[in-house]
Amino acid sequence: MAEIRKVVVVGAGVMGAGIAAHVANAGVPVTLLDIVPAGAPSRNALAEGAVERMLKADPAPLMTKAAAKLITPGNTEDHFDAAVGEADWIVEVVTERLDVKQALYRRIEAARKPGSVVSSNTSTLPLASLVDGLSESFARDFLITHFFNPPRYMRLLEIVVGPLTRPEAVDTVSRFADVSLGKSLVRCKDRPGFIANRLGVFWLQAAVVEAFARGLAIEDVDAVIGKPMGIPKTGVFGLLDLVGLDLMPHVNASLAAALPKDDPFHAFDRPLPVVQKLIADGYTGRKGKGGFYRLNREAGKRKEALDLATGEFRPARKAEVAAIAESGRSLGKLLDHDSPLGAYAWRVMGATLAYAAALVGDAADGIEAIDEAMRLGYNWRWGPFELIDRLGADWLIARLERDGQAVPEMLRLAAGRSFYRVENGRRQALGRDGQYHDIVRPDGVLLLEDIKRAGTPVIKNGSAALWDLGDGVACFEFTSKMNTIDQQVLDLLVKTVRRVKKDFKALVIYNEGHNFSVGANLGLALFACNIAAWTEVEASVTQGQEAYQALKYAPFPVVGAPSGLALGGGCEILLHCDAIQAHAETYMGLVEVGVGLIPAWGGCKEMLHRWSTLGRLPKGPMPAVAKVFETVSTATVAKSAAEAKELLYLRPDDGITMNRNRLLADAKARALAMAESYVPPEPPIYVLPGPSAETAMAMAVAGFRRLGKATPYDEVVSGALARILSGGDTDVTETLDEEAVLALEREQLVRLVRQPGTLARLESMLMTGKPLRN
Structure with a gap:
């Protein structure tokens, strides 16, 4: 199997830059290319700007700032041929236009070395269209690698291969994506939207359309189509705010154009004037002025929610939980609940689960791929077939029939049984042949x-x-x-x-x-x-x-x-x-300082030992003490x-x-x-600076307090930490063993827990989940 030692990413937008960053996180050099922008001070301005933004972004696309050094910014005029010619993997992340992509592929084909792999990050265009009219040699080395945003954090990678794609090319990219990039790979058929977006967009669109039609409050929708279903607490409208409202019309339009006319998606595909107005007014979600939710800064950052009936914002409120409460005992009770929210939940989730069952054989070969795609692509706790097992396949079939809805063949196969079972200690999944098959883990995976x-x-x-x-x-x-x-x-x-x-x-x-x-x-x-x-x-x-x-x-x-x-x-x-x-x-x-405590189960002594022996610091006890004090006192x-x-x-x-x-x-x-040859470690000996260092650390914290960077109780807690790290009443002519440092940890923690300030911090953390700045 060939190895991937150099990568080129063409397209320095948010997704392309994120993919390049994650390749760099894996320790592999990557060249990031984009066009030469008119009038820019640098011909590499787009790629350079992308790297600069990623160094400041939070959450960070880069695992360390040092990883950015593995990204070489360039442009598609000056650096294209040389960069592509050296690359083992070329990733295309340009605009979703077939003509633009194919023109780029012709340039890649002319410049790349034999056997290099080319992939597209497209989420809307079929592979067959992408390679149509291109050479067979290009098609043999081409596949789709659909990353999810942000690439560092989203574990799902959908892979689509064509009839001509070399198995060796697939194996090379798959192994690198799995082991080096940490992705869970899901093989998809070459169908519109692949798996996660095909089903996920259907679910979101059904949820939004039905919420508008029923005049529901978005807080109630997010509460019912959220935690009770094992779906993140953002629910539907919170998720759309997160990913961006402006993306949905484009994704919906591409799916609507590509899907067969009898696909159930079309029943929910309709324009929503209120959403169109939000986008036009700059309410594109968290990246804009807000979305379905916003913070009204003129009202003291009051959280507000969109009223779906009027299109106006109103103060957000707690969700009505009468129907939701039943879900803790039975998901079926929630979907059967005799209330507007119960009817809504059934309409959305019943349709979504039925659609998932209909996708087996179309978007994917088996149920495991669809479940994995939704767990990792949309952060569902349970995939749709795992949800059906929680409901009971017979229950879902009966409810669909009662409502006059079609029952997919795959769902009929599960009648009287479940989609998953455990046999002889092994988890098995129901196949399209009606038989159960062992779920086999890849080599090197142990769960x-x-x-x-x-x-x-x-x-x-x-x-x-x-x-x-x-x-x-x-x-x-x-x-x-x-x-x-x-x-x-x-x-x-x-x-x-x-x-x-x-x-x-x-x-x-x-x-x-x-x-x-x-x-x-x-x-x-x-x-x-x-x-x-x-x-x-x-x-x-x-x-x-x-x-x-x-x-x-x-x-x-x-x-x-x-x-x-x-x-x-x-x-x-x-x-x-x-x-x-x-x-x-x-x-x-x-x-621990955030709750008014200090590390007292040996954390102080271990960090002192590490920075004394492994840290590249000036000689003497004080540099290591100061470094540990800085790290622990700021709860880094x-x-x-x-x-x-x-x-x-x-x-x-x-x-x-x-x-x-x-x-x-x-x-x-x-x-x-x-x-094979294990020997326990030798106990360390500590040389610590004593009271003068304790005083110096206390003075530093007092200075931060005067500048408003530390609170009064920070001084108390930091003082206890300084006492431990300095070694108490020792001096540099003496040595301490581990037990002496542990005794200092015990002494200072027991002293702190008696303080009202520590009790206040503990109570605040337990009540609010946030540290108290007392």
Whole structure:
């Protein structure tokens, strides 16, 4: 299989620039080309401007600012032939006009090297039309790679191949997109809109049209076609504001023109004058003055919602939840609810689920592709066929028949059974042949959900479990709400160390939650403080320190495998692992100061050791102390695994996995490799500067307070942190061991939890989810 070492992206708009950025995130050089703009100071102005914007954007397309150095801006007049001639993969991301694309392809064909792969990011034009009239050699190396915006964060990549496309070309791009870019690949048929947009746009259009027709409040619509369905809380109108109202007319028009006349989409395809006026007035969504929702700055940033009947904005209100409440027990009850919202929910979701079933064999070969496309492309918790299983296929068939609606053949096949089942520990999907087929994972993919489906935990309690991954590797999983760390987690961690020592070679700490861990259970901490259970608080700190120390010095390797948020205590447990194999989208940080606390499960001592031994700093104890103080006192969170290396939350030799589905397999492989000759680490010795450094840090925070950059209570919390990092009453002629630093952590945390300022911060975080600036 050929390798992709150089990439060219033609088209420096938002999507093209985002694709180039993500290629750079993978460590691969990429040239970004666009036309030469008239009158611009630089002939590369469009590509250069795109890179500059991405360096300032939030959320950031680039995982680190250093990745931008791998992007070479250029233009299609001066650099085209040379750049395309060196590239292994050329990605076209220009305007959705067939004549423009084909003219570009002829230039690419003349300049590219033999065997290079060319792909289009089109979402509307069929592959057959794109290659029509072009050479067979070009068609053999051509495919569609439909990224979703933003390319860094959206895991879905739809791939469409033609009858002439070389399998080797598909394999080369697929492997790179999977392993290097972290994409989940879904093979689509060459049909309009492919899968995700074909079904997703149908769902959105049906939801909007029906909401207008029924005169519903958009808050109610977003509440009912949202969380109860496993759909993001943006719902319908919030999602349209996010992606941009001005995109929908173009996408709808292209689908309407391409789909057969009998396609159900046409029943919902109609102009909406209110929406047209919004767009004309600059209300294009969050990127404009607002959309269906807006912030009225003249009224003190009051949130307002569009009244669909009048087309005027009014104060936003809480959703009416009478019909929505039923969904917690039964989705069927919600769709059957005798209310305007219940009738609306059925009309939209009934039509959407039936349409999904009709797409099997047309847009995709099987149900898994459609479910995966909607989970990853639209962030649905459950794909449409998983939703049907929750409803019951028989229920849906009966309801469609009762309303005189057509029942697709694929839905009839599921009558009396389900679309998915588990047989002998393996998940299976119903095929078009009426038989169940095993869902086979790609090589290099290991999911804990499969391990759990096929077996039972080695040990478990209410907040954690230990699983056997095979080959002598165990996996410790958090199972508490939001994967918070509580006494039960710490109890099982200690038992796990004993069990792994006895029965396994290595341990991986991993879970498949949305976040690795948001840290200690603050609710329990606040309860203990409110009843003045200071002895219990100190015991909890000691328990965490001892559990993490046992992990660090266990006679076997421990590999942490985080994804998503790893904050506070969740970050600290990773700092005590022998190695980390992190998903690229890991956001690590010691954020305790935001709730009036300091890292007290060994986070301070571990960061001091890392910056003293791994940080490229001037000699002496103060530079490392100052760096850790700056990082922890500002609750700095790495916005990627690559950035976590810069902050030394990850070591330079810790691994990064781009594809979330490959994380566990990579961590297991690393643990096995380490187990062959594992020796526990030597305890570190600390040389810390003492009271003079503590005073210097306190003075720095006082200065920030005078400038309005720190609050009065920031001074208190930062003072406790300075006490720990300076080493207390030590000086540079003395040495401290780990236990001495841990004792300082315990002492300062127990002092802080007695302060009203800390209690206020804890209460605020639990009530509002936001830090209190007291």
